[in-house]
Amino acid sequence: MPAVLSRVLNPVVHLAALVRQAAWAAPDQRVLLLPTLASHNRVRYALAATLGGAVLVLTVTADTQLNQLVPGSLAWALAGLQVLPLLLAATRPLAAWRISAIGLTLTTFAEVGHAPTPFWPWPVSGCIAYTLLLFATAQVYGRDVAVGIDLLTALAVLAPAVPLVALPPVVFAVAAVVVSLVLVLGESIHSRQEAERHLVAAEEQRRAGLARQAVLEERSRIARELHDVVAHHMSMIAIQAEAAPYKEPGLPEQTLRTFTAIRAASTTALTEMRRVIGLLREEDENAERAPQPGIDRIPEMVRAARQAGMQVDLTLAGGPDRPPAVVDVSVYRIVQEALSNAGRHAPGARVEVEVVRTRDAVQVHVADDGRSNGGPAPGGNGGHGLTGMRERAAMLGGTLRAVPREHGGFEVTAELPLDGVPAQRGGESSGDDEDS
Structure with a gap:
């Protein structure tokens, strides 16, 4: 028996909690329903003026209808309670709905003893305002608050009108269904927005994981x-x-x-x-037998890029001394990644590759003019080449800068210090090139 009673009471308690939440417990958080439009002053002022004019018209209309049933001063007060909360809808929709619901309920009690309007005791403009507030609140607060609002509307706003002002039960049922449909529409938009936010967060996490x-x-x-x-x-x-x-x-x-x-x-x-x-090493990765590439293999890489259709200008400057091996390899890899990115994201663009060896560092500059003969190559969706280049520069205590150019295109600039390590004697280096 206690288990059966529990199964019966639990839904009732839950619904009572939702009603309590909608009535007063839910925090009236400040929101902005139109953040993009409201970010511009002129649009904000135009919206405010339009909304103010619409609210004024609705208030006057509600007062006109209510004047037929209640004294003039009371009609103005009830019309204001029903319609003026629309001014809060864009920032505090839940508070606005609570005020409007009180206005509709008080209107029912104020009309007791007066001849009700046929089938409907509330002014049309007040119902329009209330419907908009129902939608805005459900869109902002979601399912739990929407269910509580639905129950409160049916029990506290619509139901008292049936015995007090002879609202037909059929009209009551139709109004309750319309209220539920409006709330469902607003809640569905809320759910979609929440799903989109979760997808964006998941995508950001995925990108962070890939990085x-x-x-x-x-x-x-x-x-x-x-x-x-x-x-x-x-x-x-x-x-x-x-x-x-x-x-x-x-x-x-x-x-x-x-x-x-x-x-x-x-x-x-x-x-x-x-x-x-x-x-x-990966399980299926074999140890590399070829020597690691260096600056002396960059011309070879540039020739391969030209054969693939790229327009590449190469400048190698510096003495015959070869930089330390770890710097030599890193220069090659940075140029390789930067050049491949240029080919992937700006096919047909002219690319300038410059490697300058100074006494204290090796400077690398790879830039393209951004012109493309047909858009990015298939599958060129970015990747994490810049991450790898930055890792190499950071490992050597150097710097790497990868930014769009002012007049179009992209450029990668790196400076890798030699740290006083004796240079190796040998010819100039060549290799593959890379892009950012």
Whole structure:
């Protein structure tokens, strides 16, 4: 028996809570139903003037109809309670609805003892205002408040008119259905807006996740490239340490032990580094056998881009000294990503690639003029190339700037410091190019 009673009472208690929420418990939050239009002063003033004029007309009309049933001063007060809340509808719809509902209910009681208008005790203009407030409130507050408003309208606004002013039951039923339909329409718009907000939030989370994934993938790639660079130097240390006793016979025993320790330490470091880097490789990814590209391979990359139909101007400036390997590889990768982005997002545009080696840094500049022969290439939807370039610049303590150009197009500018690391002797570098 208690379980049955509970099943019966729970819906009643829930509905009572919804009625309470709509009547006074729900917070009357401040909203703006027309944020885009109201952002311009002229439009805001025009809307305010239009709304004020419409409310004035509706109030006068309601007063005219009510004057036939109640004294003039009371008619003005009741008309104001029913219609004037429309002025609050754009910012405080729930408070406006509560005031209008009170006005309609008081109108019913004020008409007791007077001959009611045929089939309907309320002025048409007051009903129009009330309907608009029903819609606005349901659109802003959603289902729970809409259900409470529906019940309150039926029980506190419409129902008293049946015994007090002889409102026909059929008219009562039709009015209740119309009120419910208006509230359903407003709530459906509210639900759609909520769904759109959730989709936007989910899309932002997805993009943030993709950006984090791009950062991790780029860091993994950088780590593998650094492995190749560091492994080369560690191997040279091990070889030199092992060859030293043969180059200089008769070295003291302590010196020989030092060289042996150096060789053992470098070999151990190489082994541990390969083990750690192996964890960063995908299961189906094979170790790269080709040497890492550098600045000296940028002309080769530019030739490949020209063969693919791109218009690329290349400038390489600097001395014969090659920058440290990690800078060399990063310059190539930044140019590669920037160039590929230019081809993806501005096909047919002219691209300028400039790599300048100074005493303290390597400066990279890749810019396109933005002209396109047919729009972005299929599948070119942005990606996270800029994320990877920024990771490389940050790793070296450098800077990277990627912004639209003033007269169209896009440009990527990077400066990678050399940090006083001795440069490698060798020819100029070339490689593939990249875009932003």
